[in-house]
Amino acid sequence: MRHSSSVGLIWTLAMTAAAIPAPLRGELLPVDLELVLSVDVSGSIDAEELKMQREGYVAALTDAEVVRAITRGVLGRVAVAYAEWGSYGHQRLVVDWALIDGPASAATFAEALAQAPIRGGVGTSITGAIEFALPMFGRNGFEGTRKVIDISGDGPNNSGGLVTLARDRAAAQGVVINGLPIINDRPNRMDFPGLPDLDKYYEGCVIAGEGSFVIVAGNFQAFGEAIKRKLILEIAGAAPEPRRRFASPPGPSRWRPASPPPAFLRAGAVYDKGCDIGERQLQEFYSRRGWAN
Numbered sequence: 001m002r003h004s005s006s007v008g009l010i011w012t013l014a015m016t017a018a019a020i021p022a023p024l025r026g027e028l029l030p031v032d033l034e035l036v037l038s039v040d041v042s043g044s045i046d047a048e049e050l051k052m053q054r055e056g057y058v059a060a061l062t063d064a065e066v067v068r069a070i071t072r073g074v075l076g077r078v079a080v081a082y083a084e085w086g087s088y089g090h091q092r093l094v095v096d097w098a099l100i101d102g103p104a105s106a107a108t109f110a111e112a113l114a115q116a117p118i119r120g121g122v123g124t125s126i127t128g129a130i131e132f133a134l135p136m137f138g139r140n141g142f143e144g145t146r147k148v149i150d151i152s153g154d155g156p157n158n159s160g161g162l163v164t165l166a167r168d169r170a171a172a173q174g175v176v177i178n179g180l181p182i183i184n185d186r187p188n189r190m191d192f193p194g195l196p197d198l199d200k201y202y203e204g205c206v207i208a209g210e211g212s213f214v215i216v217a218g219n220f221q222a223f224g225e226a227i228k229r230k231l232i233l234e235i236a237g238a239a240p241e242p243r244r245r246f247a248s249p250p251g252p253s254r255w256r257p258a259s260p261p262p263a264f265l266r267a268g269a270v271y272d273k274g275c276d277i278g279e280r281q282l283q284e285f286y287s288r289r290g291w292a293n
Contacts, residue, residue, distance in 0.1 A: 031099070032073035033235060034144035035080045036133040040153030042086040043122040044184065044192055049220045050118050053152070056224035057082070061110045063228050067103050069235040077101035078235060079142040082113055083132060086121020088160030091132035097140040124278060126151060126206060127160035130170055130177065137175065148234055152180035152217075152227070155194065156201050156278030164275045167208045176209030180230055182217045193281055197273075204271030211237065 037057060041050060060066055061080075070078050082095040094116045100106050133149045149170065157163035170177055179202035184194060195201060199216045207214055213233065217226035274280075 028141060028143035029079075029099070030075055031077050031079045031142050031144045032070075032075045032146070033078040033237075034137055034140065034142055034147045035078060035234060036136055036149045037080065037082045038129045038133055038149055038151045039082070039084050040086070040124065040129075040151075040155070040182075041084045041118070041120045042124045042153070042155065043120065044124070044155050044194075045120065047120070049154075049184070050120055052220045053223060054113070054118055056227050058110045058114045059224055060228040060231050061100075061113070062103070062106050066228060066231050066235070067100075067106050069232045070100055070106070071102055073235065074145070079140060079144060080109060081136060081140070083129070083136075084119070084121075085125065085129040085132065087123025088125035088128040090121040090123065090125070091128055092119065093136075097136070097142065099142075123159045124153065124155045124157060125160035126153065126157040126163045127166040130163070130166040131160070134170060134173060134175065137173075146237060147175045149175060149177045150180065150230065150234060151177060151202075151206060152182065152223075154182040154184040154198070155192075156198065156205070156281070157275075158278035158282040162276060162279075163205055167206060171208040174209070176212050177207050178212055178230065178234060179203070179207045179214040180217060180223075180226055181214065182220060182223060184220065192285055195277065195281070201271055201273070201275070201277065205275035 039053060039057070041053075045053070070076065078100050079097050080095075080100055081093065081097045083091060083093050085091045095109060095112045098105070098109050098112075100109055129151060130149060137147050160166075167177060181198040181202045183196070183198060199214060202214045215226050215230045215233070217223045271277075
């Protein structure tokens, strides 16, 4: 019996080791890209919109064009993780790092994402999203030619400290931040004010690093197409020209550049309303209701 137990234990350990991805067992696995998909689930996004976001990512990750972009890279593989965020301290890793190198692995990742529960939050902390994502690159078992945080959301940072400080920390570590702002004019559950020029805010206050860019989803219906195009550009390591592009409503892919492209389209340019606009909006929101912050 002791011999049988020992053999069983050895077999179990061997099978466990075989199940562990190679990068966790030894040397870092080279990939073309390490990509954190960081998605806003704050209180301004209702249940229907949360569902549309998730479905947009699931569809984009298995899209033939996206998979083709992955396999045509120098190494033909990327590492991806998916996280959701709301207020500062409300961040959650939904699907951990995984290697995507073809249709099968893309489908496996997308299925895990589709099956994961969606948990909304309150508050909007892009700062917290960046701070949560940065350490993920150092413990994932991969070594990417590029490291990118892909942030999508429908509002400016309003908690956790100025977003520009977190953005600059990412840039100093060689991590690129790209943005996918969603221009959401639907009233939210608490009547919190929106930011009509959220695209300019993302360009001036959020994105960072060489080749960083913003693609704008004109509404949640356009989100799926926007994330597909954004993933293809990120995987290829190519920023669109001009930097800002708008995703059309559902239907055939139609893109129109901003015209004329003003100075704020450059990453790191000054946003004329100030990068603390979200914090000021929150203070005004509390003041109008007589709430203490």
